[in-house]
Amino acid sequence: MSFQIPRGTQDILPSEVEKWQYIEQVARDICRRYNYQEIRTPIFEHTELFLRSVGDTTDIVQKEMYTFEDRGGRSITLRPEGTAAVVRSFVENKMYGSPNQPVKLYYMGPMFRYERPQSGRFRQFVQFGVEALGSNDPAIDAEVIALAMEVYQSLGLKKLKLVINSLGDAESRKAHRQALIDHFKGRIDELCEDCQSRLEKNPMRILDCKKDRDHELMATAPSILDYLNEESRAYFEKVQIYLSKLGVDFEVDSRLVRGLDYYNHTAFEIMSNAEGFGAITTLCGGGRYNGLVQEIGGPETPGVGFALSIERLLAALEAEGISLPLIGGIDCYVVALGEKAKDESVVLVNALRKAGIVAEKDYQDRKVKAQLKAADRLQAKYVAILGDDELEKQVINIKNMTTGEQTEVPLDSFVSYVKEALQ
Structure with missing residues (x-):
């Protein structure tokens, strides 16, 4: 179903x-x-x-x-x-x-x-x-x-x-109410059932009728401004x-x-x-x-x-063809190569988020090329690439997706580097 x-x-x-x-x-x-x-x-x-x-x-x-x-x-x-x-x-x-x-x-x-x-x-x-x-x-x-x-x-x-x-x-509306009743009552049968039922209960509501808005009686109805x-x-x-x-x-x-x-x-x-x-x-x-x-x-x-x-x-x-100035995309996408790097990426992404940085990583065991495509679709400002070799040396490669510039930074200063780069 x-x-x-x-x-x-x-x-x-x-x-x-x-x-x-x-x-x-x-x-x-x-x-x-x-x-x-x-x-x-x-x-x-x-x-x-x-x-x-x-x-x-x-x-x-x-x-x-x-x-x-x-x-x-x-x-x-x-x-x-x-x-x-x-x-x-x-x-x-x-x-x-x-x-x-x-x-x-x-x-x-x-x-x-x-x-x-x-x-x-x-x-x-x-x-x-x-x-x-x-x-x-x-x-x-x-x-x-x-x-x-x-x-x-x-x-x-x-x-x-x-x-x-x-x-x-209240005084003005009372005078206008009677004027509306006098105006409509002789031809009220020309209007819809709703208007007919409102004649005595609330004649001003007749003026708000969607069905009969173009009827000539509407155009010639007494104006409230004349009864203020x-x-x-x-x-x-x-x-x-x-x-x-x-x-x-x-x-x-x-x-x-x-x-x-x-x-x-x-x-x-x-x-x-x-x-x-x-x-x-x-x-x-x-x-x-x-x-x-x-x-x-x-x-x-x-x-x-x-x-x-x-x-x-x-x-x-x-x-009017107006586009709102929405802030799209994420700040940093962490690409991991290898099992140890994948485990470390969980920690790195969490550290980024705790620092107020919008971060994401791969959760589908995709190849590097697919991860980079995912980062591109998410409009990531920076991509951080971590392999087992980089992990052993305690460094990580960071790529600016706007300029294409790539920088190797120590792993222990990774979060502060990204935060400063974003500012």
């Missing part, structure tokens, strides 16, 4: 893993500079957490969650997104009581959604995201957006478009001022609503304009979610954050 990988998942093989590690390290370094600390939450949570936070009118809850009953009869869901779990941890661990406010966190890990697999979209995918909890300052909205842009730009991406919008506060009260309008204007001061280019898109119910005030998406990137251009999305902490059982605490897909980031790099 043969086994195949489940649909919508992928094996990340050694040849690709280094790209992931590089991207992850760039993201970690940027978070460190912005003073965001890593948090790690479980891969599964109680289902009720996502029903309350993400919203029961969203595609995620209605169609995409991996939910099952455990042996104790509890409903468990593989996390479809990261914010709800971070906020749950924030509340459960009383991080709102920390003297360091706002609490600035980042996470990285697999998420799960039962979607139709396509380019850059998987059923198991990896998200990197940040959350800043505890501040109503529009400056931190701008900081979060700037951090997201810096991740992409640090990796070399240039064909990016940032769009922002305001979803307003004075406070919401001033907040949004301040976010734009800060972004401009930070040198972050953006466009205002009044139709941007985001796909999760917990957003209010600032909402944003970063897209790729690279030719041939694909129909789904969104790389990253986020915004402000005042009220989510209370919904999950905590005190009134404002929050703002974003999440981005590592898979889609890699696709954007490929679309």
Whole structure:
């Protein structure tokens, strides 16, 4: 019987893993500079957490969650997104009581959604995201957006478009909600079943419909920007001022609503304009979610954050033809000739590794020529050749694979010689 990988998942093989590690390290370094600390939450949570936070009118809850009953009869869901779990941890661990406010966190890990697999979209995918909890300052909205842009730009991406919008506060959204109902209700039967079910529950979600995005009613729908009260309008204007001061280019898109119910005030998406990137251009999305902490059982605490897909980031790099500056190859390959030399090579390779040098040797009893070919495939910077004759004289031959220069050095200074040569 043969086994195949489940649909919508992928094996990340050694040849690709280094790209992931590089991207992850760039993201970690940027978070460190912005003073965001890593948090790690479980891969599964109680289902009720996502029903309350993400919203029961969203595609995620209605169609995409991996939910099952455990042996104790509890409903468990593989996390479809990261914010709800971070906020749950924030509340459960009383991080709102920390003297360091706002609490600035980042996470990285697999998420799960039962979607139709396509380019850059998987059923198991990896998200990197940040959350800043505890501040109503529009400056931190701008900081979060700037951090997201810096991740992409640090990796070399240039064909990016940032769009922002305001979803307003509760008062603004209430007025906009009624305007949307009035706009759609006379012709709601022209739209899909999802839109029809959302008309009374959450009409703003109609604007996020993928099936009816080109319907004329979408283009003429009332703009949230026309219903912002004075406070919401001033907040949004301040976010734009800060972004401009930070040198972050953006466009205002009044139709941007985001796909999760917990957003209010600032909402944003970063897209790729690279030719041939694909129909789904969104790389990253986020915004402000005042009220989510209370919904999950905590005190009134404002929050703002974003999440981005590592898979889609890699696709954007490929679309722009960007190669990451990966450090490939090994430092030293030890070639052994003869049984005594082979035994000694085990000790030498171990000594190299303990000195912080990336080293390898032959484990298949190959001939010298085959060992040298193996060293070449591994892109070894140096090859050390040890035979029984050299062992008797307590010397070893070291070849610089870049220049071809070969040097005989005493065996007891072998490790220090290689270390110095590499530096």
